[in-house]
Amino acid sequence: MSAPVYDRVALIGLGLIASSMALAMRERGLAGTIAGHAKSAETRAVALEIGLCDAVFDTAAAAVQGADLVVLAVPVGAMAAIAEEIGPHLKPGACVTDVGSVKQAVIGAVAPHLPEGVTFVPGHPLAGTEHSGPRSGFPTLFENRWCLLTPTERSTPEATARLRALWEGMGAKVDEMDAAHHDLVLAVVSHTPHLIAYTMVGVADHLRRVSNSEVIQYSASGFRDFTRIAASDPTMWRDVFLTNKDAVLDILGRFTEELFVLQRAIRMGDGDMLFDYFTRTRAIRRGIIEAGQDTAAPDFGRVAVKPAGAKG
Amino acid sequence: MSAPVYDRVALIGLGLIASSMALAMRERGLAGTIAGHAKSAETRAVALEIGLCDAVFDTAAAAVQGADLVVLAVPVGAMAAIAEEIGPHLKPGACVTDVGSVKQAVIGAVAPHLPEGVTFVPGHPLAGTEHSGPRSGFPTLFENRWCLLTPTERSTPEATARLRALWEGMGAKVDEMDAAHHDLVLAVVSHTPHLIAYTMVGVADHLRRVSNSEVIQYSASGFRDFTRIAASDPTMWRDVFLTNKDAVLDILGRFTEELFVLQRAIRMGDGDMLFDYFTRTRAIRRGIIEAGQDTAAPDFGRVAVKPAGAKG
Numbered sequence: 001m002s003a004p005v006y007d008r009v010a011l012i013g014l015g016l017i018a019s020s021m022a023l024a025m026r027e028r029g030l031a032g033t034i035a036g037h038a039k040s041a042e043t044r045a046v047a048l049e050i051g052l053c054d055a056v057f058d059t060a061a062a063a064v065q066g067a068d069l070v071v072l073a074v075p076v077g078a079m080a081a082i083a084e085e086i087g088p089h090l091k092p093g094a095c096v097t098d099v100g101s102v103k104q105a106v107i108g109a110v111a112p113h114l115p116e117g118v119t120f121v122p123g124h125p126l127a128g129t130e131h132s133g134p135r136s137g138f139p140t141l142f143e144n145r146w147c148l149l150t151p152t153e154r155s156t157p158e159a160t161a162r163l164r165a166l167w168e169g170m171g172a173k174v175d176e177m178d179a180a181h182h183d184l185v186l187a188v189v190s191h192t193p194h195l196i197a198y199t200m201v202g203v204a205d206h207l208r209r210v211s212n213s214e215v216i217q218y219s220a221s222g223f224r225d226f227t228r229i230a231a232s233d234p235t236m237w238r239d240v241f242l243t244n245k246d247a248v249l250d251i252l253g254r255f256t257e258e259l260f261v262l263q264r265a266i267r268m269g270d271g272d273m274l275f276d277y278f279t280r281t282r283a284i285r286r287g288i289i290e291a292g293q294d295t296a297a298p299d300f301g302r303v304a305v306k307p308a309g310a311k312g
Numbered sequence: 313m314s315a316p317v318y319d320r321v322a323l324i325g326l327g328l329i330a331s332s333m334a335l336a337m338r339e340r341g342l343a344g345t346i347a348g349h350a351k352s353a354e355t356r357a358v359a360l361e362i363g364l365c366d367a368v369f370d371t372a373a374a375a376v377q378g379a380d381l382v383v384l385a386v387p388v389g390a391m392a393a394i395a396e397e398i399g400p401h402l403k404p405g406a407c408v409t410d411v412g413s414v415k416q417a418v419i420g421a422v423a424p425h426l427p428e429g430v431t432f433v434p435g436h437p438l439a440g441t442e443h444s445g446p447r448s449g450f451p452t453l454f455e456n457r458w459c460l461l462t463p464t465e466r467s468t469p470e471a472t473a474r475l476r477a478l479w480e481g482m483g484a485k486v487d488e489m490d491a492a493h494h495d496l497v498l499a500v501v502s503h504t505p506h507l508i509a510y511t512m513v514g515v516a517d518h519l520r521r522v523s524n525s526e527v528i529q530y531s532a533s534g535f536r537d538f539t540r541i542a543a544s545d546p547t548m549w550r551d552v553f554l555t556n557k558d559a560v561l562d563i564l565g566r567f568t569e570e571l572f573v574l575q576r577a578i579r580m581g582d583g584d585m586l587f588d589y590f591t592r593t594r595a596i597r598r599g600i601i602e603a604g605q606d607t608a609a610p611d612f613g614r615v616a617v618k619p620a621g622a623k624g
Contacts, residue, residue, distance in 0.1 A: 077583075126530055130597070146530055175529075185522050185530055193512055193534040195578075199571045200505055201593040203563065206570070210500050216599045217487075218438055218458055218497055222505040224600055225537045231597035234590035241578045241586055251515065252575055256568065258518070259511045263564055266507075266553045271389075274553055278546035281513040285442070285543035287528045288536055 005166045006069040007032040012060045012082055013073035014038040014047045015233070016128060017099045019137025021071065022052040024170040027139045037063035038134070046134045061089045069166070072098035072110065077239035080109035087113040095119045095159045101186060101236070103150045103179035105243035111154055119159035122150045122179065124186070125172060130231040143171035150179040187247035191240055192255060195248065197229035198237075317478045318381040319344040324372045324394055325385035326350040326359045327545070328440060329411045331449025333383065334364040336482040339451045349375035350446070358446045373401045381478070384410035384422065389551035392421035399425040407431045407471045413498060413548070415462045415491035417555035423466055431471035434462045434491065436498070437484060442543040455483035462491040499559035503552055504567060507560065509541035510549075 009031040011018040018036070025031040036053035037060045038044050044056040057063040064070045064086045074082055079100060090096070096114060100106040103122050114120055127145040129136065147167040151160050164174045177185075204215045204223065219227065241248055265273040321343040323330040330348070337343040348365035349372045350356050356368040369375040376382050376398045384391055391412060402408070408426060412418040415434050426432055439457040441448065459479040463472050476486045489497075516527045516535065531539065553560055577585040 148530070185526050188516050188519060188522050189527055189530045189535040191534075192515075193538050195574060196508055196512060196571070197534070198590055198593050199574055200508060200567060201596055202574075202589060203504075203567050203570050204500050205592060205596055207500060207566070210497050212596075212599070214497050215501055216596070216603045218460075218501045219600050222503075222509070222541050223501040225541055226505050227593070227597040227600055229534050229537055230590070230593040232590075232594075234587050234594060237590050238583050238586040242581055242583055245578055245581075248578060249575065252571070254519070255512060255515050256571070258515050259508070259564070259568070262507060262511055262514075263561065266557055266560060269554055269557075271550050271554055274550040275546050277514060278510055278542070278544075278549050280517060281510050281539070281542040282544075282546065284513055284517055284524075284528070285539040287524070288531050288539055291528045 004032045005030045005162060005169060008035065008067045009033070009069045009071065010035045010037070010064045010067035011053065011071050011073055012037050012063060012086070013078075014043050014052060014056075014134045015073060016132050016136045016141075017125060018071065018073035019047070019052050019134045020127075020139065020141035021073070021099075021137075021170065022047075023137055023139035024142060025166075026051075028169055030166055030169045031069075035063045035065075035067060043134050050135065052134060052137070060086050064089050064091075064094075066091055068094055069163070070094060070096045072096065072100070072106075075233075075235045075239045076100045076102050076105055076109075076243045077235075079106050080113070083110040083113035087115055090115060090118045092117045095121060095163065097121050097123045097163055099123060099125055101190065101240045102244040103148075103182045107150075107152055107179055111152065114154065118154075119156050120152060120154035121160050121163045122152065123163065123167070124148045124150070124182065125167070126190075127172075128232070130228050132233040132236075140171065142167070145172055147172040147174050148182055149174060149176045150182050151176060152179070183244050184247045184250075187244055187251045191244055191248050192251040194229055194232065194237060195241065195252065196255070197226040200226050201230040316344045317342050317474060317481060320347065320379045321345070321381045321383065322347045322349070322376045322379035323365065323383050323385060324349050324375060324398070325390075326355050326364060326368075326446045327385060328444050328448045328453075329437060330383065330385035331359070331364050331446045332439075332451065332453035333385070333411075333449075333482065334359075335449055335451035336454060337478075338363075340481055342478055342481045343381075347375045347377075347379060355446050362447065364446060364449070372398050376401050376403075376406075378403055380406055381475070382406060382408045384408065384412070384418075387545075387547045387551045388412045388414050388417055388421075388555045389547075391418050392425070395422040395425035399427055402427060402430045404429040407433060407475060409433050409435045409475055411435060411437055413502065413552045414556040415460075415494045419462075419464055419491055423464065426466065430466075431468050432464060432466035433472050433475045434464065435475065435479070436460045436462075436494065437479070438502075439484075440544070442540050444545040444548075452483065454479070457484055459484040459486050460494055461486060461488045462494050463488060464491070495556050496559045496562075499556055499563045503556055503560050504563040506541055506544065506549060507553065507564065508567070509538040512538050513542040 034053045036047050036056045047053050060082050125147040127141050167174050346365045348359050348368045359365050437459040439453050479486050
């Protein structure tokens with residue numbers, strides 16, 4: 001095993017992403033020591049019990065003492081308060097990063113609180129599941145997934161390169177881009193799809209003429225994919241929409257326009273338009289599979305759900 | 313092995329659903345002989361080559377000769393012409409069923425062409441994947457999935473019970489409902505989600521400021537679930553929207569209203585409203601998993617995509 005990338009890493013927040021990082025760093029020897037902090041005493045106890053951290057601390061300020069890398073893995077709306085708390089306790093030469101889904105808002109919230117001599121390299125691993133909490137992590141979460149870094153004027157080339165090495169060590173592919181561009185790209189590939197999935201699930205929930213049990217029973221034909229997305233952590237997603245407001249509203253506006261065009265084609269009975277549209281979108285799916293971003297197995301290779309007592 | 317449910321079954325159309333039925337019926341001895349017809353000569357050749365059918369026929373009229381059960385497994389828009397063609401060739405006492413995603417339109421298209429003494433029991437298995445064609449079928453497609461039957465005045469209790477036995481034999485759970493109610497339920501759990509997924513994928517494809525390669529590379533965070541849905545068969549989906557127009561436009565109207573409510577909450581910064589909404593939708597996901605309609609495994613238990621040459 002080669003030398004760790006960082007001697008001491010502090011994880012602030014111990015949910016899905018941080019717990020997966022802890023497991024991946026341990027498995028591959030990427031960190032000498034892992035310190036952790038979570039707001040909830042129960043989460044801290046779980047983190048020790050399942051061996052995510054070498055030590056947990058009641059406060060973020062205590063957890064970052066002596067750390068070479070501090071990872072802010074809390075909801076975007078909690079970043080400013082955490083940064084203000086840890087600022088005075090950061091080791092000179094330390095690097096601060098984060099895993100937030102929005103980058104401009106995090107930079108605005110965190111950078112002002114960091115002292116001279118501390119670098120800041122914002123990051124965002126494009127990986128996750130619909131589960132959350134310290135027990136939801138697994139060490140291969142970042143395998144072959146992208147991690148986007150959005151360096152700022154507080155990033156040095158050395159600090160960025162070292163953080164890149166950590167992410168690559170955890171199996172991720174790393175790309176760098178401007179924070180504003182990141183926020184727009186994510187509004188397209190993640191934030192707006194999530195809002196739409198939440199909306200569709202909400203519509204189904206409200207309908208009087210179709211019962212909830214029918215929606216649940218007959219969900220196999222498309223809807224259940226939406227419910228997976230709409231089962232993601234509510235706090236995290238509230239913060240994403242509030243802090244990436246402009247890009248999300250922009251993409252939502254385009255989405256609504258486009259939906260009205262298709263809706264009109266349905267109303268007018270324009271089958272050719274619908275067929276051409278659906279043929280184009282199918283090609284994009286092929287691109288995603290060819291790029292190694294998803295499995296080509298039917299239905300994601302989903303394992304069939306067996307009824308209780310079923311054979312085979 | 314018990315006696316077959318039908319001595320001779322004719323499959324008209326040999327795509328994902330019919331090929332899965334053929335494999336399931338063979339594996340479980342549910343049909344004595346399976347005859348097949350597909351419009352394309354290539355599909356017919358594949359069906360023989362991989363053993364879906366005992367015999368294939370160039371015309372639907374020839375395929376249905378002597379059949380006890382005729383399964384119409386063609387796009388909804390093609391049902392009327394097929395029914396007209398086969399009507400005069402159906403065996404007295406035969407049962408006709410279909411697997412279309414819309415039921416009122418199919419009933420309107422098919423029933424007028426069926427002679428006296430032939431029963432008609434419309435059906436719709438809620439199962440499928442994003443793949444299509446005769447090679448995409450597999451015998452467990454219907455395991456623990458629902459099949460909805462919408463009996464009409466042309467259905468007899470005996471014919472309905474026998475068709476139910478066939479679907480149960482293939483592993484499906486069977487429910488009966490009114491055709492109009494079916495079309496509304498499906499507009500909620502399937503048709504509208506598909507249209508929305510197609511729309512979102514189309515938006516991503518049109519954007520100038522975010523490149524297609526970025527959309528593809530960074531699709532892991534929500535968007536790729538939409539692309540799976542939006543990769544479904546274009547002909548089938550065109551016909552679904554054209555023939556279930558009223559219910560889809562109704563649900564789309566509700567969806568747009570609801571989306572505007574959430575959009576407004578984002579614009580006004582109403583975090584409490586968003587949080588409460590996202591918490592409710594999460595509960596629906598739990599209901600689906602408890603009902604055995606999806607796997608609780610993170611990310612559907614998706615198998616990680618390994619880059620070429622990766623270890624482990």
